Amino acid sequence: MPAAFRRLWAASAVSSLGDGVYFAALPLLAATLTQNPVALGMVASAALLPWLFFGLLGGALVDRWDRRRTMWITDLLRAVLLAIPALAAVLHLLSIPLLVAVAFLLGTGQIFFDSAGSAYLPQLLGRDLELLQQANSRQMGARTVAADFAGPPAGSALFALTRSLPFGLDALSFLASSLLIRTLPAQPPVRRQPQGPSLWAEAKTGAAFLFKDKVLLGLALRPAIGNMAFAGMEAVLVLFAHHQLHLGNVGYGVLLTAQAVGGLLGAALAGRLGKLLGTGRALTTTALLEAAALIGLGLSAGPLPFIPAGLALALLGAAMAATMVLAPSVSQALIPGELAGRVGAARRLMALGAAPVGALLGGWLAQSAGLRAPFLVGALLLASTAVLSVTLASNKRIEAALAAAAGAAGE
Structure with a gap:
């Protein structure tokens, strides 16, 4: 692992801590201004809306720009x-x-940072799958510790002292991240494809590449x-915990x-699981484990x-984290450098766009069929992803795609 990755990892850890503080403090701050559920929902969802509006265009811009410069300038602006x-x-x-506008602009910055970061990492590591798995595992572990363990209680405690402290700390975390990323080595310019007739045409090229490649699509x-x-x-989940598990807020x-503890363990073991089973079979296994955990x-x-609920959530967190290390690592190794921003943005748009649909479906199922229904239907959805792994992203398909990508890169 190159020394530069340590600085990238440190930047990720610092900004993740700030994110954990921010995400705990933002709803608390909004609740001091209004008790209107619609207004609170607008604040909560504002950061995701930019992806729906121009996530693909952001990926196309990242492919035109220098990735390292995009990351540090974005964090400085945030x-x-x-x-x-x-x-x-x-x-x-x-x-x-004001909170809605700030959240929306922060979400816009997230488009550029995430798209540039997912494109810069394979450049830094030479698209080496083993190194990418190690890097994504360490970054996932840092995010879990900082954003899930340390950040939220720190954000709540700081908010109790004064409302401005959590946001000031998050601003400092982005400043520190920007300065660290600024010290990273500049990568050689990637081979650029001729620019399309419009930015939208270039964005569609990335989405088309994703949908045509069966492994990447899977x-x-x-x-x-x-x-x-x-x-x-x-x-x-909060209603299920209160009414079915009879837990209070502490429980x-x-x-x-x-779930966070399981996530930390899953991120640490993802690389070993991939080596033991092969990435395709490992992803099939984690899909089945996720389905079993939701049933449990x-x-x-x-x-x-x-x-049993706590054990099930720990298993779910572990399987989710392993998946979030293994699948992106293969994708980063397969996507050509000149398309990395656009294809990465298309992948994130698919993932983020499905979440609100799932939330609405879960609420409807709970109301019409009981609080256990969203978990059981979710298990069926997760089991279907095991079929996807077997058919579109099997070991054989992934190995063939990696060999083809390595051959294309050597030309």
């Missing part, structure tokens, strides 16, 4: 942006429209269907911690139902 609610809180100028459909199942589960927090969670009962 640091400045987060200083606005921190200052507004001090000056008592906060409002729901790897992209996996998180899309998975997010639909997970969002449906998460939409009713609900323990459940979420169990949905059927949790007995005198101490929180015990």
